[in-house]
Amino acid sequence: MKGAVDFYWTHALMSDEIYNGLTSNCDYSTLNLSSQVCLGFVDKANDAAGNLYSYDIYAPLCGSSSVSKSVSAFDPCSENYVHSYLNNPEVQKALHANVTAFPYHGNPGGCAVGYQNLTFVTVRGAGHFVPSYQPARALVLFSSFLVGKLLPSARGLNN
Numbered sequence: 001m002k003g004a005v006d007f008y009w010t011h012a013l014m015s016d017e018i019y020n021g022l023t024s025n026c027d028y029s030t031l032n033l034s035s036q037v038c039l040g041f042v043d044k045a046n047d048a049a050g051n052l053y054s055y056d057i058y059a060p061l062c063g064s065s066s067v068s069k070s071v072s073a074f075d076p077c078s079e080n081y082v083h084s085y086l087n088n089p090e091v092q093k094a095l096h097a098n099v100t101a102f103p104y105h106g107n108p109g110g111c112a113v114g115y116q117n118l119t120f121v122t123v124r125g126a127g128h129f130v131p132s133y134q135p136a137r138a139l140v141l142f143s144s145f146l147v148g149k150l151l152p153s154a155r156g157l158n159n
Contacts, residue, residue, distance in 0.1 A: 001026075001028055002023075002028040004054075005019065005022050005023070005045070008045065008049055011057060013048060013049045013052075013057070014044075014045050014048040014049060015048065018041055018044045018045050018048055021037075021040075021041035021044070022038070022041045022042070022045060025037045025038045025041055026038040026041065026042070053076040055076075055128070055129075056076065059076045060076070061076060062076045062077035062080060063077065075132070078129070078131075078132060082131075095146070121141060121151065123137045123138065123141060
């Protein structure tokens with residue numbers, strides 16, 4: 001959280017007063033942000049930042065009529081599309097997925113490290129939004145998952 005506070009402050013999304021209040025009253029080393037004073041400054045920071053897309057602060061907001069382009073060309077509404085799609089009961093049934101609701105928004109991502117009953121995957125150059133930044137690699141990853149097979153060799157992910 002300290003990194004986010006510094007980022008917002010250095011990009012003029014919060015005042016010096018709020019920044020100093022956060023850094024003086026919140027214990028980031030233990031992630032103990034429960035003091036009333038700290039929580040008050042967290043609320044002020046959220047209010048000061050307003051309704052922006054935190055992964056691309058220069059992007060137009062989802063649903064805005066702005067014609068300005070995002071630095072990353074990422075569609076800030078994509079999270080809404082994915083959430084709606086994955087919470088469609090027909091899609092959940094086809095994927096044999098949680099039929100109540102997906103509890104989070106996000107995508108796993110590329111080189112695989114396997115453990116007993118668990119595999120961590122990272123897609124090079126993708127960050128958190130694999131389908132947006134590396135759609136071909138995301139398709140390989142997701143297709144492998146759906147059929148229950150291991151990822152292909154590195155050549156399969158380098159296309």
